[in-house]
Amino acid sequence: MKKKVKKTIVTGDVLAKEFKEHSVAEFFKKNRQMLGLYGKVRTLTTVVHEYVTNSLDACEEAGILPEIEIKLDELGPEYYQITIKDNGPGLTKDTVGKALGQLLAGTKFHRLMQMRGQQGIGASGCTMLSQMTTGKAIKVISGTGKGKAFACEISIDPKKNEPQIYNMRDLDRKFRGLMIQAKFKGVLYRESAMGPLEYLRRTAIANPHAKIIFRSPKGEKIIFNRTTTYIPKPPKPMKPHPAGVTVDDVITMAHHTKAQKVSSFLKNDFERIGDTAIAQIQKLVSFDLNKDPRKLTWSEAEQIVNAFKKIKFIAPSADGLRPIGEARIRKSLESIVQPEYVYTLTRPPKVYAGGYPFQVEIGIAYGGKAGITTENNQAKEDENQGVKVEIMRFANRAPLLFDAGNCAITKAVHSIDWKRYGIRDLENVPLTIFVNFISVHVPYTGAGKQAIADEDEIMEELRLALMMCARKTARYISAKRAEIEKKMKRDMFYKYIPEVAEALSKITKKDKNKLIKKLEWLVLNKLKLEKPEEKKVKRLKPKQKGE
Numbered sequence: 001m002k003k004k005v006k007k008t009i010v011t012g013d014v015l016a017k018e019f020k021e022h023s024v025a026e027f028f029k030k031n032r033q034m035l036g037l038y039g040k041v042r043t044l045t046t047v048v049h050e051y052v053t054n055s056l057d058a059c060e061e062a063g064i065l066p067e068i069e070i071k072l073d074e075l076g077p078e079y080y081q082i083t084i085k086d087n088g089p090g091l092t093k094d095t096v097g098k099a100l101g102q103l104l105a106g107t108k109f110h111r112l113m114q115m116r117g118q119q120g121i122g123a124s125g126c127t128m129l130s131q132m133t134t135g136k137a138i139k140v141i142s143g144t145g146k147g148k149a150f151a152c153e154i155s156i157d158p159k160k161n162e163p164q165i166y167n168m169r170d171l172d173r174k175f176r177g178l179m180i181q182a183k184f185k186g187v188l189y190r191e192s193a194m195g196p197l198e199y200l201r202r203t204a205i206a207n208p209h210a211k212i213i214f215r216s217p218k219g220e221k222i223i224f225n226r227t228t229t230y231i232p233k234p235p236k237p238m239k240p241h242p243a244g245v246t247v248d249d250v251i252t253m254a255h256h257t258k259a260q261k262v263s264s265f266l267k268n269d270f271e272r273i274g275d276t277a278i279a280q281i282q283k284l285v286s287f288d289l290n291k292d293p294r295k296l297t298w299s300e301a302e303q304i305v306n307a308f309k310k311i312k313f314i315a316p317s318a319d320g321l322r323p324i325g326e327a328r329i330r331k332s333l334e335s336i337v338q339p340e341y342v343y344t345l346t347r348p349p350k351v352y353a354g355g356y357p358f359q360v361e362i363g364i365a366y367g368g369k370a371g372i373t374t375e376n377n378q379a380k381e382d383e384n385q386g387v388k389v390e391i392m393r394f395a396n397r398a399p400l401l402f403d404a405g406n407c408a409i410t411k412a413v414h415s416i417d418w419k420r421y422g423i424r425d426l427e428n429v430p431l432t433i434f435v436n437f438i439s440v441h442v443p444y445t446g447a448g449k450q451a452i453a454d455e456d457e458i459m460e461e462l463r464l465a466l467m468m469c470a471r472k473t474a475r476y477i478s479a480k481r482a483e484i485e486k487k488m489k490r491d492m493f494y495k496y497i498p499e500v501a502e503a504l505s506k507i508t509k510k511d512k513n514k515l516i517k518k519l520e521w522l523v524l525n526k527l528k529l530e531k532p533e534e535k536k537v538k539r540l541k542p543k544q545k546g547e
């Protein structure tokens, strides 16, 4: 006889027993790939990225010339330790726990400011990863330069997303900066285009004011010296521009403002709103702008946003943007990429999504050590066998090594018809294209912060800037190509000169050596290949600001 199978009916009551809350730390513990913490090589590079960007941000805000030391030690198979030390402002005993042991906590998320970090998740994500893969807390030493430095260990309570601080103690010395030591398993060090060394090389190019010292797991010490002692002006927080805000933004801001009236809230907390705009907004909404902003309703906020759309505001100010500058990018590329030709361009600021100012900087380096050397690449460019284009992407001066295909910068580079600029095959050319995108809010496509969204205004500006640089580079390349062709012709003629001179000497009875000299002069004259011609090529290098 067949046994009857009892069916369990899943009712709402049954499911209710499964209903649980979870913290953001538990969420990211399960979804670490969202933070870019996946792939053995990528994970280690991402860890370096998170710590280095934090050190640079902290130094920049404090007006300090950064000196950052990064040491990687191989502790076992796929088991590494990172030690990073900076000379920044450091963290205090009160803030160190939240900064490094709580996800979604930090000093950047709530401010519209040009910084490398913006989410409050980078360093704390690394603490969580160390804990998840080795069971160990991170070790920290911090000091503000005044009084004694302190040391402690930090981990995260994932259930509560709260820091756990152990062994807090004062040290018997002064120190200014932050030192973090963390261990990770399931990661790998590689000296590839996606590895920590390449990441640091690019960081050095975009941050010529930083000194970066790297000790690799092989025991090598690599120093990227600063090429300028100019400290970038500390970034300036910006207020939101009315053209870029949503109803939800207005309501949230209104409920937290210090202002007593909606009118003063709009004037104080947004950019570009003055008395004239207030008078215009008052005519477009059905309530009195003297109202308490904390009592603003959703539909009233909606009326404000609709009014914003009808009023013409001046574009957001770009005061808060801090470009690297043409001369500094040039110096940096010359020192690290060592090309034969460089052209750099810093474009004026623009605005995307109606409210966020941004700026694009490009550097094109050609020849010399520019481009990436490949073994199997069948290079077609004359004397540059086995070299292909290298696209260096940066957001607020931080290198972007991953998710290239998804990024506005890569898309813009590939959308250009390079043939028009004398570059027949972009994949086979000794070219380094450096692009730095800066903004008070970078529209990343994900929490891993590796690709910039292809907003229309951003794409348009990137393409324009790239084309301007390509045009300048094309002039150099075509002049160089013409010179190479002439030299090839000269060599061909020179090959036959001794034979011709010999024959002529027999016929005319003139001195063979004199004839050789004459014939050589004839060839050079015909090809116009004397020194002035070479000078002309050099003259084609455009003069740039700051030179």
Ligand SMILES: Nc1ncnc2c1ncn2[C@@H]1O[C@H](COP(=O)(O)OP(=O)(O)OP(=O)(O)O)[C@@H](O)[C@H]1O
Pocket: 050, 054, 055, 058, 086, 088, 089, 090, 091, 099, 100, 105, 106, 107, 108, 109, 116, 117, 118, 119, 120, 121, 122, 123, 124, 125, 178
């Ligand atoms: N080296 C450092 N020196 C001083 N403060 C630091 C340093 N590293 C981190 N912090 C502080 O810790 C906070 C949290 O860092 P974390 O990397 O988690 O987030 P973030 O940098 O704000 O944003 P993102 O998640 O985009 O990196 C920072 O906002 C900063 O205030």
Ligand SMILES: [Mg+2]
Pocket: 050, 053, 054, 116, 117, 118, 120, 121, 122, 123
């Ligand atoms: Mg960070």
